[in-house]
Amino acid sequence: MRMTMLSKRQRAIPMLAIVLIVLITVAACASQSGKGTMSNLEFFKSLVFEDGLGVVTRVFERFPMQYATTLGADGNPQIRPIEFKFEQDGVLYFDTVVFYASYAELVAYPYIQLCVADQETMSYVRVGGKVNFTKDKNIIGRCFEESPVLTSQFGDNRDVVIGYYLTGVWAEFSSFSRSYLTRRIYW
Structure with missing residues (x-):
């Protein structure tokens, strides 16, 4: 067998391509992961409390x-x-199942x-409102799309799932830490 010797330049080109691919991949991941690496303290400090619904949605999505x-x-x-x-x-949407006690x-x-609490920041969000049930197939379908847990439990058996949304909603943002003020918002 005859071995061919590659010049330094010939060996460097594939290595350079690999390095570039790695750098591009790392940069892409870093730009996408900035939100995921934010600490809970940074997260709570980033909230714009004048947008009550936006804050509740962001908190519910994070927790x-x-x-x-x-x-x-x-x-x-x-x-x-x-x-x-x-x-x-x-409008905030949730679901339950017709044979659950909660229904x-x-x-x-x-x-x-509802309540979400974070021990790290000693902060919590409470949300309350009136429950309004809906059997709208689009809403139920979206509930399944948003929840792998719901899909794994009920699969195609969507008739037992009922959606609900809240009206007369209020939210209270508070903390056991002195650095946060309690805020109550209605919508």
Whole structure:
């Protein structure tokens, strides 16, 4: 077998191409990951609280599991984790399932409060409002699009899922830290 010796220049060209590809990839990833690497403190400091709906949406998207309180059938508060689905045209959308206790509770007393807390910043957001149910297939479809969990649980069995949105919404932004003021916003 005869081996061919490559000149330094011939060896350098493929290496240069590899280095350029790596640099371009790293730069692209860095531009996309800036939001994901923001600390929770930086995140909360970046919020524009005059845009209450925008703040709630950003917080719900950053902390995808919220805790919701309903009035139970026994008259006592019931708390459970839920998942915000999306905001559209100034409306916050969620979903539940027709055979869940939370659905029966919300039908009987259609008010809910949600809370997201962050231990790092000692900050929390509370949101409340009146629940309005919808069987709109586009809304239900969007709930499935936004939630791999919902899709994995119910697949094509969309008839058991019911969407809901909030009206008369209020939000309270607060912290146990002295560096944040409590703000209450209605829309």
